[in-house]
Amino acid sequence: DGVAVGGLIAALAQVAGPFTAAPIIDGREEPGRTRSVASPIDGAHLGHVTEAETASATRAMDAAAGGFAGWSATPAETRAACLDRAADAVEEQRETLLHLLQAEAGKTLDDALAEWRETIDFLRYYAAEGRRLFAEPLSLPGPAGETNSLTLRGRGVFAAISPWNFPLAIFTGQVAAALMAGNTVVAKPAPQTPLIAAHAVRLLQQAGVPNDALHLVPGGPEVGAALIAHPALAGVVFTGSTATARTINQALAARAGAILPLIAETGGINAMIVDATALPEQVADDVVSSAFRSAGQRCSALRLLLVQEDVADTMIAAIVGAAAELRVGDPRDLATDLGPVIDAAAKTRLDHYIAQIRPQARLHLAGTAPSGHYVMPHIIEIGRAGDLREEVFGPVLHVARYKAGSLTDALQEIRRGGYGLTLGIHSRIEALAVEVAAALPHGNVYVNRNMIGAVVGSQPFGGSGLSGTGPKAGGPHYLARFAIERTLTINTAAAGGTIGLITLEG
Numbered sequence: 001d002g003v004a005v006g007g008l009i010a011a012l013a014q015v016a017g018p019f020t021a022a023p024i025i026d027g028r029e030e031p032g033r034t035r036s037v038a039s040p041i042d043g044a045h046l047g048h049v050t051e052a053e054t055a056s057a058t059r060a061m062d063a064a065a066g067g068f069a070g071w072s073a074t075p076a077e078t079r080a081a082c083l084d085r086a087a088d089a090v091e092e093q094r095e096t097l098l099h100l101l102q103a104e105a106g107k108t109l110d111d112a113l114a115e116w117r118e119t120i121d122f123l124r125y126y127a128a129e130g131r132r133l134f135a136e137p138l139s140l141p142g143p144a145g146e147t148n149s150l151t152l153r154g155r156g157v158f159a160a161i162s163p164w165n166f167p168l169a170i171f172t173g174q175v176a177a178a179l180m181a182g183n184t185v186v187a188k189p190a191p192q193t194p195l196i197a198a199h200a201v202r203l204l205q206q207a208g209v210p211n212d213a214l215h216l217v218p219g220g221p222e223v224g225a226a227l228i229a230h231p232a233l234a235g236v237v238f239t240g241s242t243a244t245a246r247t248i249n250q251a252l253a254a255r256a257g258a259i260l261p262l263i264a265e266t267g268g269i270n271a272m273i274v275d276a277t278a279l280p281e282q283v284a285d286d287v288v289s290s291a292f293r294s295a296g297q298r299c300s301a302l303r304l305l306l307v308q309e310d311v312a313d314t315m316i317a318a319i320v321g322a323a324a325e326l327r328v329g330d331p332r333d334l335a336t337d338l339g340p341v342i343d344a345a346a347k348t349r350l351d352h353y354i355a356q357i358r359p360q361a362r363l364h365l366a367g368t369a370p371s372g373h374y375v376m377p378h379i380i381e382i383g384r385a386g387d388l389r390e391e392v393f394g395p396v397l398h399v400a401r402y403k404a405g406s407l408t409d410a411l412q413e414i415r416r417g418g419y420g421l422t423l424g425i426h427s428r429i430e431a432l433a434v435e436v437a438a439a440l441p442h443g444n445v446y447v448n449r450n451m452i453g454a455v456v457g458s459q460p461f462g463g464s465g466l467s468g469t470g471p472k473a474g475g476p477h478y479l480a481r482f483a484i485e486r487t488l489t490i491n492t493a494a495a496g497g498t499i500g501l502i503t504l505e506g
Ligand code: UN1
Pocket: 163, 165, 166, 239, 297, 298, 299, 300, 301, 451, 452, 453, 454, 455, 461
């Protein structure tokens, strides 16, 4: 195993750049003004991106509209086969993709491997789900003399807007779901991670996705706005901040014409509740991985730990002991636990947040980070659950104590916060876990384990309230939301019945 890992690391170091990204419209890469893409690890130049002008965003939408008739009429089996071939290609291109996940997104090898695996899982899962939902109309029961069936088909052009923290898995998952449902897609990756997105688009097209069914527009918010304003738009799938989801919602509401769906997965102030029966060592392990893995840059990450007062000192000591061992630095080094945060802006935001909260809170863990975009794990005690109002997207864990008997009040504060993504409970009293889960609207509840790393098909992922719209990615209800449904009711008892096939033209 050590030999295999050593070989893999050597292979990743051999992957040769530079990489490029540009608007990909009808399979052609558009020229334009380029900028350098720098690694969050050390600022190294990784390649160039040509960002889309709003005019090319509009052209991409036009091209996707042109591709819709053909792709939506392509048999579901053919569409699913494209996703399966893409999954094979992701497997085959493991070294390149792991290299890009590390270089462009700053991932540790563990995180990069998990994301690579999740990408394959999304492709295969949506292919299988697509065969289940789209291949044949679903026959439904009804009165005698009538047949009823339900058919799902694509809506039109989907805009897919994805984040930098899972630049391969979420990017590919959104695109795969929209395509499988029979839509054509214009994808806008996060400005921080265009190179891996361009690689994914080329890979999908080589796997058989037609050039006119999938288009890429690297760029910032103005590119997203151009997609959403385009008359051909039929729906939006978005993962990112709650604030951006709100902006998208407002832009959709301001459009003339059809009411369009937004499938949004956003942020959370994710809490974990630890009662007096919990096992300190297991709590320490699970808290440390939930709060600090991926440098806390997951929407699922633990932000707020609520510990029952009687055991709080013991629990906090165990957690601080474990977290103090974490190594921060170059994620390509196997001994590293936390790589960089994504860019200078993220580093500045986190440093400011820590500086302003320090005087009013009790600091259990801090430290001096290596130079570059690195942030040490922080554990900060605050007065009560309701004191934490914003999602802090990095390795900062907040802790608050609750009195035995006052858990309901703490839950009430969490509920009032309005987010509903992940929730952790550590307790050996099963009834408590069930009660806590029932009291809150959270989408993913984890009992006596860590609260990150939802597995496609087993742990459908997504929240409610400020955390998103649902349905859950990697779950059985996801694809249907990308489709329109038609119920067809035929009166088979009508005089003469039907008389066989006559085409519209004939
Ligand atoms: C995100 O961080 O944007 O369960 C969502 C998890 C991941 C979270 C992805 N699926 O940790």
